[in-house]
Amino acid sequence: MSSSLADKSVEPSEEEDEPLTGDEYATYLDELGDAWEVVDDHHLEATYEFDDFADALAFTNEVGELAEAEWHHPDLHLSWGEVGVEMWSHDIGGLHESDFVMAARMDRIYGGYTGE
Numbered sequence: 542m543s544s545s546l547a548d549k550s551v552e553p554s555e556e557e558d559e560p561l562t563g564d565e566y567a568t569y570l571d572e573l574g575d576a577w578e579v580v581d582d583h584h585l586e587a588t589y590e591f592d593d594f595a596d597a598l599a600f601t602n603e604v605g606e607l608a609e610a611e612w613h614h615p616d617l618h619l620s621w622g623e624v625g626v627e628m629w630s631h632d633i634g635g636l637h638e639s640d641f642v643m644a645a646r647m648d649r650i651y652g653g654y655t656g657e
């Protein structure tokens with residue numbers, strides 16, 4: 542998990558952008574933590590584990606603040622001890638570099654809960 546992807550700016554997709562293909566997103570995916578997978582060549586999916594609900598909620602709130610700041614939003618599913626994340630670019634119906642940057646930023650936030 543390199544820090545370089547998380548240091549990139551979140552440049553939103555443009556309507557005319559084509560979703561990334563498997564060959565195009567492979568190197569981005571390699572830079573993400575093991576929790577991430579691409580589903581149906583359409584979206585990134587991860588489940589982050591926590592000790593309790595309070596930490597899962599705090600992580601959810603931090604990711605929410607990131608999403609609002611970058612104006613690029615994941616789907617979040619908050620449960621006791623877990624947060625499920627789905628990330629894709631709705632306006633192009635698939636994956637864009639910005640989704641992988643957001644995922645890398647989420648990995649960096651998660652590191653604050655695991656001490657990594």
Ligand SMILES: C[C@H](O)[C@H](O)[C@H]1CNC2=NC(N)=NC(=O)C2=N1
Nearest residue numbers: 612613614615629630631632633
């Ligand atoms: C209306 C609003 O600007 C759009 O929905 C923005 C906001 N957040 C977004 N988030 C994501 N993941 N994809 C988008 O296309 C997107 N577009």
